[in-house]
Amino acid sequence: MANSFGAMSVAQLSSLIQTAAVDPIEVTQAVLEGIDAYADRAVFTAILRDRALEEAMLSSKRLREGRSRGMLDGIPIAWKDLFDIKGRTTTAGSTVLATGPAAEADAAVVAALKQAGMISIGCTAMSEFAFSGLGLNPHFGTPGNPASVDVPRIPGGSSSGSGVAVAAGLVPVAMGTDTGGSVRIPAAFNGIVGYKATRGRYPMDGVYPLAKSLDSLGPLCRTVKDAVWIDAALRGAPFPSLPARPVEGLEIVVPENVVFDGAQPGVIASFEAALDRLSGLGASITRITIPAFDSILGLMSRYGALVTAEAYALHRELLTGSAADDMDRRVVLRTRLGEKTTLSDYLAILDARQRLIVDVERLVGDSLVAFPSVAHVAPPIAPLEADDELFFATNGQTLRNTMLGNFLDWCGVSVPCGTGEANMPVGLLLSAVAGRDEAVLGAALGAEEVVRGDLK
Incomplete structure (x- = not known):
């Protein structure tokens, strides 16, 4: 694992942050250092260093003053490179979009998780225009599957970098989109959890589309609890309240x-x-x-x-x-x-x-x-x-x-x-x-x- 904070679940890291055992600035710096040290340079298409550190400082200040925004405050998150990030051009994994205008605002879901206190670390690699389940990209490179020990293997797509970033311990959670399996496939291939929400459960404003009749999105993370927490924040819930259903009777x-x-x-x-x-x-x-x-x-x-x-x-x-x-x-x-x-x-x-x-x-x-x-x-x-x-x-x-x-x-x-x-x-x-x-x-x-x- 690249760094201990990135390798934790959202819930584990939240416990440390909310009890002041660690500070969001410390966490963010360590996560950025872990990404810098990771040998595979194809996982991220951009590192949002300045934004991440600024958001970490604001989170740290809130927590010191007793104004935590909830259990996700101070948690780092990575974004598939088809979510608009204010001030940055969204590439959707394609060089033909790389010279386009910068986004004037965050995508709605990016804004929602920022409001919950999460820290945007970077933008992750993907299949071009999200149009492949394999994750290969000839322009920005193909992230290697960290579970492979014999030969370089595919990460799955199209949310390839998001799956690898979590599986490699670089970040505790990353967001992806899913039009034909693009969250669940990299989750399966990389040995992590992937949740595809019902289409329309979250606003898609500022998300580069592939097929609007099919497009949905969701998190790639370590545990189902993490997915539940992200889902609650995206729906504006003050805290996650979904109970676990017992296996007996399913x-x-x-x-x-x-x-x-x-x-x-x-x-x-x-x-x-x-x-x-x-x-x-x-x-x-x-x-x-x-x-x-x-x-x-x-x-x-x-x-x-x-x-x-x-x-x-x-x-x-x-x-x-x-x-x-x-x-x-x-x-x-x-x-x-x-x-x-x-x-x-x-x-x-x-x-x-x-x-x-x-x-x-x-x-x-x-x-x-x-x-x-x-x-x-x-x-x-x-x-x-x-x-x-x-x-x-x-x-x-x-x-x-x-x-x-x-x-x-x-x-x-x-x-x-x-x-x-x-x-x-x-x-x-x-x-x-x-x-x-x-x-x-x-x-x-x-x-x-x-x-x-x-x-x-």
């Missing part, structure tokens, strides 16, 4: 179709072992088929992906101009596929989506849904950089499980549940239908220790 459905197709044996073994532990403590586990999963894949095959259609509409001018020459060729190729989706196709996707959401809500009800966050562990970087065909196939497989939840407007929490091939982390994804964030967070809070098993 009703969990496990899909038998799609999500295990092509899954690595180690992933399945870790996931099933976690289910056994939950069942042993009284959780009800029911295996079912969710026909909507096959329907979603069928819609994508027939009409193209919803995310691709909306991404093409957003980036059409860039893709048809000279700027495309300066973009990641794989992002360009994938985004241009959206041109094939006609207006009637797009409307057909939206119409089918609403029907499937209703069908699944009727089928699942108040039960939670569990399956592996990703069907494989983080693969090596080098072969993916060298082979476009392998890149696209792996990207599709990586995104498959999580994107089902985005299409159905679910919320979800990825919790580490063991290790798979090459001793790499495996994540268990616990999801619920739209708007049941408290239910899934409460369940994850109560089940986290059981799901983790022998993991520390």
Whole structure:
């Protein structure tokens, strides 16, 4: 771990700060030093040193005067580089945006956590325009997965730097966005917790979009408790009050179709072992088929992906101009596929989506849904950089499980549940239908220790 403060959970660090065992200035300086000393320079695209130290001094003053803003006061946080930071140009992982105008104000969620007393440390790396689940970026570099001990492995995307920054112990929490899995995938690959909120739970003002019908966001952190605390602050709650739900009595459905197709044996073994532990403590586990999963894949095959259609509409001018020459060729190729989706196709996707959401809500009800966050562990970087065909196939497989939840407007929490091939982390994804964030967070809070098993 790079430094002791960055390697702590939000709750652990908060206890030290609120009891005056450490000062926010000391914490911030140590975190900045840890980032400076970390060998992988691709994790951050910018360090907000001056802002962080100024915010730390204000936090320190508040605490000394007995005016703490709550349990997050003085806690460092990193931001995926598509959240607007006042006075800085938001790159969204692309050099073609790097010379654009500086943001005139913080993104709404940045402002909300600043109001809670959190300290913005820096901006983290990401897949260009957030359009990949792998985390590779040819412009700013690809952060290496800190869990890998054999060969450099992908961090997962698109919130690649956010996942690595937390997993490497550089910061206790980082914010990401999730359009097809971009919070839950890096959380699973790096062995940390990732919470994807229901779309619309938080304001998206000042967040660079990918596909507005699918875009959501959430924290990458060490524990579910940390995610609960961040969620409360983002909703303006004075303090987190969500209770943990006991494992006994939890009703969990496990899909038998799609999500295990092509899954690595180690992933399945870790996931099933976690289910056994939950069942042993009284959780009800029911295996079912969710026909909507096959329907979603069928819609994508027939009409193209919803995310691709909306991404093409957003980036059409860039893709048809000279700027495309300066973009990641794989992002360009994938985004241009959206041109094939006609207006009637797009409307057909939206119409089918609403029907499937209703069908699944009727089928699942108040039960939670569990399956592996990703069907494989983080693969090596080098072969993916060298082979476009392998890149696209792996990207599709990586995104498959999580994107089902985005299409159905679910919320979800990825919790580490063991290790798979090459001793790499495996994540268990616990999801619920739209708007049941408290239910899934409460369940994850109560089940986290059981799901983790022998993991520390």
